[in-house]
Amino acid sequence: MRVGNSVLPLTSRPVMHIDKHQIAQHNQRLEASHGRRFAQLAEDLPNVEKIVQQLNDFQVAIPSWALGTGGTRFGRFSGGGEPRNLEEKIADIGILHALNRSSGSISLHIPWDIPEDYAAIRTLAAHYGLVFDAMNSNTFQDQSGQPLSYKFGSMQHVDRAVRQQAIDHNIDVIKQGMELGSKSLTVWLADGSSFPGQLNFRKAFQNTLECLREVYEALPDDWKMFVEYKAFEPNFYSTTVGDWGQSLLYASKLGEKAYTLVDLGHHLPNANIEQIVALLLMEGKLGGFHFNDSKYGDDDLTTGSIKPYQLFLIFNELVEGMDSRGMDHTKDLGWMIDASHNLKDPLEDLVQSVEAILVAYAQALLVDREALIEAQASNDVVQAQEVLQHAFRTDVRPLVAEARKRAGAALDPLALFRDLDVRGKLIKERGTKAVATGL
Amino acid sequence: MRVGNSVLPLTSRPVMHIDKHQIAQHNQRLEASHGRRFAQLAEDLPNVEKIVQQLNDFQVAIPSWALGTGGTRFGRFSGGGEPRNLEEKIADIGILHALNRSSGSISLHIPWDIPEDYAAIRTLAAHYGLVFDAMNSNTFQDQSGQPLSYKFGSMQHVDRAVRQQAIDHNIDVIKQGMELGSKSLTVWLADGSSFPGQLNFRKAFQNTLECLREVYEALPDDWKMFVEYKAFEPNFYSTTVGDWGQSLLYASKLGEKAYTLVDLGHHLPNANIEQIVALLLMEGKLGGFHFNDSKYGDDDLTTGSIKPYQLFLIFNELVEGMDSRGMDHTKDLGWMIDASHNLKDPLEDLVQSVEAILVAYAQALLVDREALIEAQASNDVVQAQEVLQHAFRTDVRPLVAEARKRAGAALDPLALFRDLDVRGKLIKERGTKAVATGL
Amino acid sequence: MRVGNSVLPLTSRPVMHIDKHQIAQHNQRLEASHGRRFAQLAEDLPNVEKIVQQLNDFQVAIPSWALGTGGTRFGRFSGGGEPRNLEEKIADIGILHALNRSSGSISLHIPWDIPEDYAAIRTLAAHYGLVFDAMNSNTFQDQSGQPLSYKFGSMQHVDRAVRQQAIDHNIDVIKQGMELGSKSLTVWLADGSSFPGQLNFRKAFQNTLECLREVYEALPDDWKMFVEYKAFEPNFYSTTVGDWGQSLLYASKLGEKAYTLVDLGHHLPNANIEQIVALLLMEGKLGGFHFNDSKYGDDDLTTGSIKPYQLFLIFNELVEGMDSRGMDHTKDLGWMIDASHNLKDPLEDLVQSVEAILVAYAQALLVDREALIEAQASNDVVQAQEVLQHAFRTDVRPLVAEARKRAGAALDPLALFRDLDVRGKLIKERGTKAVATGL
């Protein structure tokens, strides 16, 4: 768990903030019933202290673009009080982190979040106990003043000059990340085609690989490159990094600093994502994770709101696979939320998402590994299901709440967010028309 | 809850049966920990007694074909000890019902289960506390000695003689059901086409409607007809009762005794089944339910093994919709499991399925309706999700176990099934080569 | 076929237009090879004259929002020369219609296309030989100055005032349509939910039905109301008019002027759209059609670019079903393109779409109905496929070109569009930064 201790200059201090006393007061009110539930649950669990500690340690990065209202091509319905600049985005994540102490890092998107003063931004983040997670480049939109267009792709582009522009941009993003203390670059390419014949698939792959190689060359030794894949959208016929197989192919050809990044919403219908995760871990090539949930495509809904059992099964593979390689749950993979908050208050949505992630992680930690291995070894399919469902059906919320309590966060972050009227105060501070940069 | 009290003639008595003492002994062993967990849960629930009673009352019909090992077109791996005739199928459901007291009815499939002596079969069923649920006709296979083939459909068939054969068969099934005390007929038609051009869709619909009308005419006044729909398989281009819209069209044209039957596995990818359920209830046309689970198609897996949250959401609509119409949860809809037990012991699979159904039903009963209505009325999407997820995340297993205990069933049916070595005894009784009729 | 003959006031005349001489010159150049191909094809076809006439008569409406570059939530890459107002949109469709004489109507979208002077707009349209097809309302976006928000739906909304606003808007759209000579209203509702619990499905349906009833009341006697359905997007959990079954339920409850509208991209994966079309025609409830193509969701690609055989099969059902009811192919259904031109020049995209529609229609007209009926009557699946594939594999482009030639349009519209550098001239006229209203 990370705690911020820097001193924030007076002028940067936002009106809205959550202090320790508010949290303590809130927790005190809920302590009796929480304490009882936690104690009851602890009776049935052998290793409750260890699990609470693991939950305490777990941190999910928040992308800077998740603090504003999202939209679809059909429209966007803004909710008011959105952060107007990077400083306010950091402040929002600061509020979130104060509430749950599980959101201790921020993932920036360039060019939406170019800092003017790196040192000041680092200080500001540190004040909230935040560090900088993966940097995200953008070659799927044209920025005003940009010489060449990405209309027909970026790294796949038939024109070398466009490809060079995309390479240069990514290298620039790395440089900015170095200033901020980031250690990884996420490359999501929207490159692909919407019509048969538009692309030569092979050349598109090779152009992309060549560009990624040049970016990879510029990567510091202690950095990772995440190659994100997506089945479709915004291109509707093919995508040049379209599935885990393609991403793994790129990552393998690039080298040991290159990894695959899995976004839960980027698959064809019915894909078995947990198997993909297990195989990528087996190959040592799983790098990071984008959490969200979906029913139809890249719906970018609140994590755990549609398929919570799938989320648990994924965490079950993550825990098993990481443990089998001796990996550190908190450091060796990049965890990030990547959702679009079209209808909900973005901060409330993030509170729900982080809670769902921690619930699934706690359930996965509860899985009786020995019993599962034994069931598998004897092809006892019924018992294997019992082991998993026992963990999933257990109400682990007291564990998650206890971990928060011990970290100095709120027992019920959503309730406190509402009790303190955080959004109301943000609207007062920023106005109802504030619109965050992003999608 | 139904309890059997008839006297079974000595010669019909199977070797394997579960008696009250075995259950009492089992329950006694688990009582301490169960009692504690139930009491702890009851502390947090306002209406625990009512919920336990509702769980106690809830009964799920077991299809006669679910007692044997299922298979795919690629093969079938029998497990041994399968029931060799209708009497043994009833005995198997008797075992199941003794274990959970929630499986108090049997759904027969004709011609797989034609009784030789109706009175004897009724007595046998009553001995186990079982009644006869919906009768199922079969016009998707050719039986030996059958004059005309269903290769190109039954009720949709271009040849009137084939259609008449299908009508006659269904009327015969009704008659058999009347002898047994059944009150409903489920018509699942595999009719459809595998190639463009094979059918005139309109004529296929009209032929089918005309046949269903003739069967409907033969339906006793206190019977219901369930028109089941399915998106695909065994036909792979079109199905003549292919979705809820088509089923509703048939049911509406047929009359008030005709209803739609929903099988969870019979939809296109990503269908919102809970919305379908809600709309059919709104129209007063939801008749019955076939439980199972699936990831890809009609996979016929254990209920709740893949998408337990979807199952809960469906029950949430069922409870809300039935209550809004003043319907009786236990009598006004037909509940049945319809799965294929390819890998698991069929009885263990059914134990897990019934448990998953009761868990989902209990969660749905826990939903704070007033809070949900209030959240909906104020477009508080976050709070609406909280209300549902609170119910879903609660560990309701103690409620389900308590309901079983009060009904004289086992606190942990699966554990008792294994402790008593039920399958081992069935194999001893029936042999390892016994193969049940069915798919 | 409709031909414009009004006189356009000098000031409204755009720089870019296509005149008869240009078309004649173009056709003369291609006549030799076209004539030969057409003659060769005619040798093998019994009723070529009738088919050419039917192709000649067929008209597809162009939506006003299809003339600009479309986009996704990730961005939009404008192409330049887009129409800046309704007059220029009409001019664009005029160009298209001059090229193919098959695009003789325009479908307006309110509030994107509110005319300032109805008479002038009617005159302008008539000048190009265009009439006004279905009017489209918009309750899926908030317009500036709109008192209440559609963020949580319009006709489904829990607040009666929002519902009234949606009703009033639709009635206003009808009134505008009456001024322009339109005869139908298309209601596409984005209403739905993105999260379980957000909506009460039944109440959402009933609110929507109640609103549609009020709009229906305001519908002139000779108008039709089209109730469009869509499986998902922009809502990602449920849609309140989500499939053909729901649309048919609304349309049936509303009355005889209400119909279902089918958009090819609005279905779940693998849906059999041709069967839906056949059943809706059977019920007398198919009202209109939105053409486009897609691989994943509502991709809104060029019609026929992904699944041309499906398009043919749909036309095969349309022709068969309309003929069986004695319907007029050109008047009794509303035909419209509804696509998003993200990568292609919108006018070129429309030329390709109209061509694909006419090709599919021509193939459907070629189907040997008697042979098909005979094959179906004898369950000769092989022969039924042969009949359909023979029509589909026939190269019908000479028929379509001949129909165009006889109507005074270009033998090769795309080639002429490029030869005349239409887009270049439009850019010169309107600038590279012109952005059309719409998505």
Added chain:
Amino acid sequence: MRVGNSVLPLTSRPVMHIDKHQIAQHNQRLEASHGRRFAQLAEDLPNVEKIVQQLNDFQVAIPSWALGTGGTRFGRFSGGGEPRNLEEKIADIGILHALNRSSGSISLHIPWDIPEDYAAIRTLAAHYGLVFDAMNSNTFQDQSGQPLSYKFGSMQHVDRAVRQQAIDHNIDVIKQGMELGSKSLTVWLADGSSFPGQLNFRKAFQNTLECLREVYEALPDDWKMFVEYKAFEPNFYSTTVGDWGQSLLYASKLGEKAYTLVDLGHHLPNANIEQIVALLLMEGKLGGFHFNDSKYGDDDLTTGSIKPYQLFLIFNELVEGMDSRGMDHTKDLGWMIDASHNLKDPLEDLVQSVEAILVAYAQALLVDREALIEAQASNDVVQAQEVLQHAFRTDVRPLVAEARKRAGAALDPLALFRDLDVRGKLIKERGTKAVATGL
């Protein structure tokens, strides 16, 4: 093109066969109209002779299990006259090959087709001009007398003894293939799981890889191993060789004789198969192809009956990709049909499938490569589509027929099959109850 010239011993001669005179007579009757159509088409094509030669050379292997009626888990409706043994299966393919001269090889399935006398079988095949294509092993079913069961997988199995049994079987299949002159082994593993928790994905992969390695060791130097993947069925949660990414991973780890095999029906909904093909060719790892068609899953319908444009796009990639590597279209990839003939006469179904394959191949050969490259190089998406659609919309059937004519096959194989009443004669020879081994 291969022609058989061995002498078949009198006793082996089947009653039904097709001789040269019958074909000549048939062709003579159709020559006039065919000749005209071919000549007309040739006028528009620059390289018609080369294309006809390529079509002439193209051979598709027929699997031995495709000669009988297929079924689903719901039933099988046999059609009569099915081959009763390997000799009769070869005779059936002989008939097919006589009709189209494009089906000159047979793919055996062990243990369904174990020859008793290799030399005799080779002679018999040679008599019909047939050679032996890929051998297929079977570890997805239990054979009577087999010591260990594949119920829980074969090469993935937790029990080393089961894995050894699967290895031994595959090595045995190689040996049998060596006797027959085959040069490749297709390994399709049904291995996977139907329930979460059933498998440890990583161990299942590693067990499978280890087994494949042992089989690979036994592979002769001039053989290839094809690792087939499938998304689901008969397992419904995970498959251990589930997608092209997994197959490529196995093939890469195995070595240069190991390749991926693509079956068109083995993907998740909406997968872009043509891109997969292009990437596998790029990697030098595409080994073979199983043709069929489908709408929902592994429907195993007649090739080209559902998505003919997709088939063309796949061939477009195959031609482009093979040419770019200097590969021989006829020898360097394994082409096979793999379908299930549930409703159609198997031989008629195969005639239609081979025709559809040749049509798609011919269309792909027609693609103007230079124009396509130029369109791609200038991001002219409209023109790229025009190039592809021009090839696809061209009626290439005269080219395919001409190739057949030159090879001594029938201009219209289906018509001749029916004219000669082949099936009627086979039924007379074999009876109506003959049922072929296979699925």
